[in-house]
Amino acid sequence: MTDVLPAGSLAGKVALVTGSSRGIGADTVRYFAEAGADVVINFRNKAPRAEKLASQLRELGVRALVVGADLTDPASVASMFEQVEQEFGRLDILVLNASGGMESGMAEDYALTLNRDAQLNVLSAARPVLGEGSRVVFVTSHQAHFIRTTPTMPEYEPVALSKRAGEDALREHIPSLAEQGIGFTVVSGDMIEGTITATLLERANPGAISARREDAGRLYNVSEFAAEVAQAAVDPVPADNTRLVGDTGGFAAE
Numbered sequence: 001m002t003d004v005l006p007a008g009s010l011a012g013k014v015a016l017v018t019g020s021s022r023g024i025g026a027d028t029v030r031y032f033a034e035a036g037a038d039v040v041i042n043f044r045n046k047a048p049r050a051e052k053l054a055s056q057l058r059e060l061g062v063r064a065l066v067v068g069a070d071l072t073d074p075a076s077v078a079s080m081f082e083q084v085e086q087e088f089g090r091l092d093i094l095v096l097n098a099s100g101g102m103e104s105g106m107a108e109d110y111a112l113t114l115n116r117d118a119q120l121n122v123l124s125a126a127r128p129v130l131g132e133g134s135r136v137v138f139v140t141s142h143q144a145h146f147i148r149t150t151p152t153m154p155e156y157e158p159v160a161l162s163k164r165a166g167e168d169a170l171r172e173h174i175p176s177l178a179e180q181g182i183g184f185t186v187v188s189g190d191m192i193e194g195t196i197t198a199t200l201l202e203r204a205n206p207g208a209i210s211a212r213r214e215d216a217g218r219l220y221n222v223s224e225f226a227a228e229v230a231q232a233a234v235d236p237v238p239a240d241n242t243r244l245v246g247d248t249g250g251f252a253a254e
């Protein structure tokens with residue numbers, strides 16, 4: 001993996017990435033550990049993957065706490081931050097990466113429950129451990145960020161609407177976060193090559209991903225997008241609290 005954040009640049013810091021047993025979250029948490037941060041790996045189902053990642057990261061000389069927590073369950077979120085408090089006493093970086101809503105067999109409002117309500121609850125449960133100078137990053141897709149002006153594939157629409165609702169609800173907290181010296185950045189990216197979401201959407205709309213790749217010129221892969229997410233947690237907060245990754249052609253600004 002490329003050296004995104006300089007080695008040692010996050011020594012003494014503590015970073016938690018939700019949904020970090022796999023995919024973009026796992027690569028993001030790895031970048032933080034490679035930069036010397038102690039990390040919290042959160043998973044819902046993939047305990048063995050989370051433990052395996054934690055062992056690899058400990059070999060870098062950092063501490064890695066693994067916490068199973070379904071973010072839609074407030075009790076398990078509360079318990080996660082109790083464990084963070086006990087183990088590290090504080091949090092310097094919180095990345096709200098976990099997402100979902102295309103799983104089968106879930107309640108009709110599950111996407112909103114996870115992508116809006118749970119995100120707000122995680123932020124509020126994290127506030128006591130987030131100190132002056134800490135950072136919160138919310139990860140989203142262009143298809144969600146621009147959903148109010150640019151339609152998306154029907155299969156993804158409920159997820160896109162719920163993620164945008166989550167983004168809007170989190171943004172309402174920017175002034176109070178700023179008052180406490182906590183920076184907030186939204187990172188939005190196009191479809192990412194090789195992800196389960198992209199695979200599911202391609203299956204439902206054969207050719208959709210290659211068409212998007214052609215329009216955009218190229219699509220980021222998981223590790224490239226994770227590098228942007230990790231970088232967003234240390235770069236100055238953009239004036240509009242938004243970091244758009246890759247091409248935004250075809251998406252209309254509001």
Ligand SMILES: NC(=O)c1ccc[n+]([C@@H]2O[C@H](COP(=O)([O-])OP(=O)(O)OC[C@H]3O[C@@H](n4cnc5c(N)ncnc54)[C@H](OP(=O)(O)O)[C@@H]3O)[C@@H](O)[C@H]2O)c1
Nearest residue numbers: 019023024044045046070071098099140141191192195197
């Ligand atoms: N995929 C794309 O093309 C794309 C493009 C742009 C932006 N993004 C954004 O990047 C982020 C990560 O995407 P991804 O494709 O890596 O997602 P993913 O492969 O679907 O992974 C989602 C992660 O969230 C966790 N998760 C799901 N439901 C959860 C819950 N109720 N409680 C706790 N954790 C839960 C999963 O944990 P388990 O594995 O343990 O279930 C998994 O680690 C998302 O915010 C997404 O919107 C993705």
